Amino acid sequence: MFDRFETLAESPAHELALDCLAGGIDAVHPRRAVERHCALAGETLRIRNVEYDLSAHDSILVLGGGKAADELAAAFETLLGDRLDGGVVVTNERTADPTRVDVLEGEHPSPGEGSVSGARIVLDRACAADDRTLVIAAIAGGGSALLCAPASGLSVGDLRAVTDALLDAGASIDEINAVRRACSSIKGGGLAAAAAPATVVGVLVSDVVGDDPSVIASGPTVPTGVDLEAATAVLDRYDLDVPAVRARLAEPESSAPPDVDVENYVIASGRDAIDAAREVAADRGYETCVLSTRIEGEAAAAGRLHAAIGAEAADSGDPVEPPAVVLSGGETTVRVTGDGIGGPNGEFVLAAATGLPPDAVLSAVDTDGGDGSTDAAGGLVDGRTVDDPEAARAALADNDSYTFLDSKGALLRTGATGTNVNDLRVLVVP
Numbered sequence: 348m349f350d351r352f353e354t355l356a357e358s359p360a361h362e363l364a365l366d367c368l369a370g371g372i373d374a375v376h377p378r379r380a381v382e383r384h385c386a387l388a389g390e391t392l393r394i395r396n397v398e399y400d401l402s403a404h405d406s407i408l409v410l411g412g413g414k415a416a417d418e419l420a421a422a423f424e425t426l427l428g429d430r431l432d433g434g435v436v437v438t439n440e441r442t443a444d445p446t447r448v449d450v451l452e453g454e455h456p457s458p459g460e461g462s463v464s465g466a467r468i469v470l471d472r473a474c475a476a477d478d479r480t481l482v483i484a485a486i487a488g489g490g491s492a493l494l495c496a497p498a499s500g501l502s503v504g505d506l507r508a509v510t511d512a513l514l515d516a517g518a519s520i521d522e523i524n525a526v527r528r529a530c531s532s533i534k535g536g537g538l539a540a541a542a543a544p545a546t547v548v549g550v551l552v553s554d555v556v557g558d559d560p561s562v563i564a565s566g567p568t569v570p571t572g573v574d575l576e577a578a579t580a581v582l583d584r585y586d587l588d589v590p591a592v593r594a595r596l597a598e599p600e601s602s603a604p605p606d607v608d609v610e611n612y613v614i615a616s617g618r619d620a621i622d623a624a625r626e627v628a629a630d631r632g633y634e635t636c637v638l639s640t641r642i643e644g645e646a647a648a649a650g651r652l653h654a655a656i657g658a659e660a661a662d663s664g665d666p667v668e669p670p671a672v673v674l675s676g677g678e679t680t681v682r683v684t685g686d687g688i689g690g691p692n693g694e695f696v697l698a699a700a701t702g703l704p705p706d707a708v709l710s711a712v713d714t715d716g717g718d719g720s721t722d723a724a725g726g727l728v729d730g731r732t733v734d735d736p737e738a739a740r741a742a743l744a745d746n747d748s749y750t751f752l753d754s755k756g757a758l759l760r761t762g763a764t765g766t767n768v769n770d771l772r773v774l775v776v777p
Contacts, residue, residue: 348372350760355727360775363631364710364727365759367624367672367773372714372761374623375768377415377487377552380615381422385550392427394548395612401430404546405479409434409448410469410538412494413487413564414455414715414767415552415615417441420448420485423550435472436485437465437493442765456514456720457507458495466496466533473538476545484538484547484609488554488767489715490564491524496533498595505591506530509582516585517682519643520555524565529578529596535561536570540605549611554715554767556641556677558618560611568611572604617676617769620714624773628672633775635674636660636667640769642677646691647698647743649679653709653774654702660776661704673774681719687747690719692770696726696757697748700733708775712759715767721749723758725770732757 348369349355356362373379386393390402401407407430409420416436421443424431434448439455453462476482497506509530513523528535539547549568551560561569579596582589618640625635638656642649653675660667667673679691692711699709712718712725726748732755733739742751752758 348761354756360706360708360777361727363628363672364708364773364775367627368710368712368771370627371620371624371771372764372766375615375620375714376766377418377615378422380552381426384614385426387426394550397610399481399548404481406432407481407483408432408472408476409436409483409485410473411485411490412437412465412469413490413552414438415487415765416485416490417443417445417450418765419487419550419552420450421445423483424448435468437462437469439489439493440763442763453493453495455489455492457510458492458503459507460503462493462495463497463503466494469494469538470496470533470541473541476542478544480545482542482545482547484549484568486549486564486567487552488563490567491527491534494533494564494567496531496537498530498532501530501591501595509587509589509592512587512589513585515683516587517680518581518585519680520678521562522581524562525574526578526581527565528571529573529575530592531565533567534565535573536566536568536605536607538567539570539607539609543607547607547609549609551611551613552767553613553616554769556643556769558613558616560613568609570604570607570609573602615766615768617771620768620771621674621676624674624771634667634671636671638673638675640676642675642679644679646679646681646694650695650699651702653772654699657707657709657774657776658702658704661707669776671776673776675772676769678769681746683746685745685747687742687745688721688750689746689748690721692718692725693723693748693752694743695772696728697739697751698743700728701736701739703730704776705730706777710759711770711772713770714764716761716764722760723749724761725759726752726757727759728757
């Protein structure tokens with residue numbers, strides 16, 4: 348999975364960290380998730396513990412978007428075979444090629460023209476569905492940018508500007524998506540409303556803390572409506588100058604939720620990745636400790652905290668006795684004040700590196716294979732990675748963790764993984 352694995356796995360601790368990451372990412376691949384949670388028996392499709400009678404439908408479509416949407420489509424094509432009549436999904440870097448479902452490409456993390464045209468095609472196919480259609484909505488993280496249907500009075504440039512401003516300010520995904528829902532006709536249940544009166548079933552791969560379906564891809568299949576006041580509060584919190592979006596949010600009142608009935612199922616999440624990584628560590632004879640699957644906030648601060656926990660474990664055996672593996676997940680953020688290159692996981696490991704105990708190894712990745720807007724998934728460090736602490740601090744101040752870690756051979760590269768759940772972090776204390 349990892350480029351340069353043999354070079355990176357320079358000690359048993361390094362190798363274990365990489366294997367835990369690989370095990371976690373593999374466990375949340377959509378094909379594995381569909382195999383675990385979905386089954387077909389005759390004319391009965393089961394998703395988790397709910398059954399759907401396929402004989403009640405004249406056609407079955409897969410519609411949706413997100414970084415794992417093409418893999419979800421391919422998995423359902425394998426499961427349903429010729430019962431699947433077609434569909435369309437939008438992703439940013441395809442890793443699967445289903446034959447019955449069209450795969451379109453959009454832009455991420457900020458929307459572009461491909462995101463707009465893709466969303467339009469998805470909505471058109473949804474609008475053509477009738478009461479004898481079953482729509483399987485394949486929704487994954489990244490869908491907020493990849494399914495971009497600007498609300499009246501807004502352009503894709505307006506949505507790109509507000510998205511970039513929120514990302515640079517270090518806003519959380521919940522905050523960003525509150526604004527996105529208010530600026531889009533496909534989010535907040537818009538896709539489900541377009542497909543009515545079809546039966547719509549959302550199948551979700553979660554990249555958000557807490558796995559709230561209304562936050563995953565801004566909830567195309569979750570009829571939440573639009574809260575203009577909440578979206579305005581986010582812009583005010585970060586003092587963002589986005590005139591067109593503010594004008595949209597100044598409309599007289601929020602919209603009511605669409606009157607649609609949808610079942611949504613999260614079939615892969617950050618918790619699944621951590622559980623699989625934990626199993627890899629336990630099989631190697633290591634004690635394990637899961638700190639949390641919900642760690643948010645500034646990436647550098649979270650990294651320093653993990654280093655301190657590793658030092659405490661090595662010194663006192665708390666919160667876990669070595670040899671141990673400490674795991675965490677979540678979604679940290681970076682407030683961009685410099686001109687460098689990097690992402691949250693790069694800043695996380697670089698900030699932690701100077702505080703790690705001897706022989707400990709810390710790794711962190713974005714499970715989709717891209718940390719921020721870089722070609723690296725994250726980084727792998729130990730107590731020897733930083734030999735010039737002042738240079739490391741300067742790199743962090745300039746948001747240039749990518750360049751620093753690259754110079755030390757400490758970047759992790761996987762390419763697109765075909766999935767997208769929370770960040771995954773592994774601390775090995777021998």
